[in-house]
Amino acid sequence: MKSDKQLKQEVEEELEWDPAVTATEIGVEVTDRVVTLSGHPVSYAEKLAAEKAAHRVAGVKGVVVEMTVLLPQADKRSDSDIAEAVHAILHWTVGLPDDAVKVQVERGWVTLSGTVDWAYQSHIAVRSVSHMRGVVGVSNQIDIRGDVGSDDVGTKIREAMQRHAQREANHIDIAVRDGTVTLSGKVDSYAERSVARGAAWSAPGVRAVVDDLRVE
Template identity: 60%
Template sequence: MKSDVQLKKDVEQELEWDPSINAAGVGVEVHDRIVTLAGHLGSFSEKLAARRAAQRVEGVKGVVVELDVRLPTQDTRSDEEVAGVVRSVLEWTAGLSEKAVKVTVEKGCVTLSGDVDWGYQKKAAEDAVVRLRGVVTVVNQIIVHGNASSGDIASKISAALQRHAEDEARHINVSVSEGTVTLRGKVGSFPERSIACNAAWSAPGVRNVIDQLSIGG
């Protein structure tokens, strides 16, 4: 097992290796294999990239993100401009009309609200917005409507996990309450954790996914 000192070095090197991240703006601390990232970055997408970079490092058990977004002058946009671009992106990439998803922007903070039929649509809406210039953070308040039973949702997710990662599926417990899926158990890596969460979001009737999976090793 890697020591905290070695993990700190590995995370710092991973941040420096990723060309989408200004590693000089990120401070790294590690305690009991939990990585804390602190500092200032120039975009929300860069903040997400830093989190993913830390998660890629073998041996990392968890990541705490305490990074602020400070937009450079050339990326600063008015809230009206950001709202207009967000609206267009949602319609063109996620296929979500103004009737389905409402957009509110305040000081670069984008709030998404409204109603959709599938959980993956809620996730797709957020994924489409996070990389846009002028966005400081994204709050996803979209509500998912679905009438599948809890038992049906759980069985479909379990079947999907078996197809995607049969060995890991044995260690994952899926519980469902009123459309909210909770994943518990242990997986071997962050990519395996991502596979499990994506499988849960794709099931019919899922309104939200709570990830309580731990990383083994």
């Protein structure tokens, strides 16, 4: 097992390696394999990239985010300008029905609401907005329709996992209740964890995913 000191070094190296992150803006501390990220990234997209970089390091048990986005003056936009731009981005995003997603902006923080048919539509909406200039954060309050039975959802997720990673699928337990999928068990890496989460979110009728997987 890696020591906290080794994990700290590897997380810092991963941040330096990632072109989407300015490593000098991010502080790293590790206690009991839990990484705490602090500092002031210059965009919400960079904040997300730093979180993902920390998760990619093998041996990391969890990531605590204490970063606050500090926009450069040139990137600051009014809430009305951001709202207008978000509406335009969502309108031009393939797979999102017009007016399915509602937008609210307060001091650069975007809240998305509304109802869509598939979880992936919620994800692409959030991803599109997260990389916009002037945005300091995104809250996803989009509801997912779906009336697929729990057994059907669990079966489809299991089949998808087996297509992507047969070995990992054998170590993961799937519980489905009222459209919420809970994943438990253990995986060997964050990449395998992402495969499991992606398969769960892609199943019809899934409204939420609870990730209780352990990386060992």
